[in-house]
Amino acid sequence: MQKKIVKLKELRLLFVEDEEDLLEIISDTLTKLDANFVTAKNGQEALDLLEETSVDIVITDINMPVMNGLDLIENLNKLHPKIQVIVMSAHTETEYINKANSLGVKDYLIKPFDFIKFIELVAAMD
Numbered sequence: 001m002q003k004k005i006v007k008l009k010e011l012r013l014l015f016v017e018d019e020e021d022l023l024e025i026i027s028d029t030l031t032k033l034d035a036n037f038v039t040a041k042n043g044q045e046a047l048d049l050l051e052e053t054s055v056d057i058v059i060t061d062i063n064m065p066v067m068n069g070l071d072l073i074e075n076l077n078k079l080h081p082k083i084q085v086i087v088m089s090a091h092t093e094t095e096y097i098n099k100a101n102s103l104g105v106k107d108y109l110i111k112p113f114d115f116i117k118f119i120e121l122v123a124a125m126d
């Protein structure tokens with residue numbers, strides 16, 4: 001696990017989540033792991049942030065105000081095609097998973113958020 005945490009620290013992450021409590025838990029844990037990350041509360045805020053900074057991986061919720069995660073992924077594919085995406089959502093409906101897959105999403109985390117699985121996914125990404 002230590003090697004995977006080292007890999008996590010080498011990457012710049014963007015978490016896009018509108019639930020304040022979950023975003024706070026994620027931020028606290030990533031800070032304790034000394035990870036390099038930024039956060040946004042919706043897809044539009046994430047796109048605005050990406051005009052100022054670069055990231056390696058975007059971890060996004062699906063249902064959010066202003067711009068949802070699927071619309072964010074479509075924009076990322078056009079504007080930042082090298083950024084890898086992980087979808088993090090409570091939605092397990094096939095239509096969401098299929099849409100995310102059709103947009104090139106490699107991994108899908110089901111809430112509640114599992115940090116061990118997340119670290120393993122990130123460490124396996126190239």
